[in-house]
Amino acid sequence: MRRPALLLPAVAAAVLLTACGSEHAGTQSPGAGSGGPTSPSPVDQPAVDGVRITSVTIPSGSRSTSPSAAASASASTSPAETGGGVRAERLPDGLPADPGVSAAYEVVNSTAGALTYTVIFGFTTSTGGAVSNQKVTVRSVGAGRTVTGTVRLGTLAPGAPPVTRVKVAEVTRVPAAEAPSEPGVCPPSGIRITADDGDSAMGLRVVGLLLENCGTEVRTLDGYPRLSLLDDDLQPVRGVEVMKGSGGIATVAGFDDPPRAVTLKPGERASAGLMWRNTTGFGEAVDVPYVRVLATAGAAPVTVTPHLDLGTTGKLGVSPWRRTAEQTGVPGS
Incomplete structure (x- = not known):
């Protein structure tokens, strides 16, 4: 890549x-x-x-x-x-x-x-x-x-x-089978997951994971998304600590909120965040091009491409799922 x-x-x-x-x-x-x-x-x-x-x-x-x-x-x-x-x-x-x-x-x-x-x-x-x-x-x-x-x-x-x-x-x-579905198409799982373009300031990076219940059944999210970090060959990346919450990386609204069950009716959405710094010090810098996401335990995996330039920090913070205000109102679209 x-x-x-x-x-x-x-x-x-x-x-x-x-x-x-x-x-x-x-x-x-x-x-x-x-x-x-x-x-x-x-x-x-x-x-x-x-x-x-x-x-x-x-x-x-x-x-x-x-x-x-x-x-x-x-x-x-x-x-x-x-x-x-x-x-x-x-x-x-x-x-x-x-x-x-x-x-x-x-x-x-x-x-x-x-x-x-x-x-x-x-x-x-x-x-x-x-x-x-x-x-x-x-x-x-x-x-x-x-x-x-x-x-x-x-x-x-x-x-x-x-x-x-x-x-x-x-x-x-x-x-x-793990590619994010194209716009307007609901995957067989009934859950559409994508990653946004992210934001950065002074070496701090934040990328949003966006989840939509595009199916016809009520879905419940139980805390944090499950993540697997993958390299260019889609193999696991070692040596990176995935932390629930900010892990002291920075103070960002919502990252350290307590996890709670989020119930989504058809057409409703939720989001979570990934946060890291791209600081490079001693050691080899780590880049993570791919992240495999499970919305909940046992859910169908979706692989997104947020391009995590973790530098030598070895840390990635993950916020809990939380409901978003914007809803589609069009289940199954």
């Missing part, structure tokens, strides 16, 4: 793909204003955790979205570097447009079990400057199977520089 540099994307787009066997997974639909037809240019890039870009398409008529961007894109880039040239044209009053940039990719599962892949593709300038990230989820790729698909850059914000390169910036992969 590789993590990308932090980037505020010009477009936040996710493609949810279901894969079985060696087949075409899907393509993001093109937007209006694409450039003229251009044949895909093959790309020879090494695979990142089984994901590889096979070709890049950059239309010769790719357009910028403002006079300043048009000026910066006026010089064509080398086809050897980008898979095609880029020519800028001015759009009326800076209206956004889809420049038509896309990349074909393949996902190869060489493991012994079905995996769900989440891939972040980075669209960059010729010098490597980040322009946009696109996230693609490829679900249930069977053992020994290959899935192909296409990811598009999409519409850029006014003034964005021209994109000439595409790379695999990050890959996470979890057992297909």
Whole structure:
């Protein structure tokens, strides 16, 4: 697994793909204003955790979205570097447009079990400057199977520089049966678990675990979520103390509340928190890309990817489940 540099994307787009066997997974639909037809240019890039870009398409008529961007894109880039040239044209009053940039990719599962892949593709300038990230989820790729698909850059914000390169910036992969369900789909367990993007300040990290009773039965949570910390190979991480409450890491509201049973009717939600510091002192820093979560004892496991950069602290605090104010009101959705 590789993590990308932090980037505020010009477009936040996710493609949810279901894969079985060696087949075409899907393509993001093109937007209006694409450039003229251009044949895909093959790309020879090494695979990142089984994901590889096979070709890049950059239309010769790719357009910028403002006079300043048009000026910066006026010089064509080398086809050897980008898979095609880029020519800028001015759009009326800076209206956004889809420049038509896309990349074909393949996902190869060489493991012994079905995996769900989440891939972040980075669209960059010729010098490597980040322009946009696109996230693609490829679900249930069977053992020994290959899935192909296409990811598009999409519409850029006014003034964005021209994109000439595409790379695999990050890959996470979890057992297909443990992958968080896609939005709007309730898993067979009737409990949907996800992790938020987290928050950080002065080395303190906090990530929220979000649980929704999307089924039709009443569910009761009995205290704290059960956690297993996993490495890049989905094997247990040793040497980290998982503490109930803050464990003295920091004073954060709710972390040291006493645990209590939380009963959720269909459509109701609960949350818990993970807290740590990324301080690095003597010893080897520990990174935990995956966390397997059990809502209660005996519940179906869900593996999330909060990327815990624990440094050398060796500690992770966990708050108890508590009811959240926001409810869906749509059981089974």
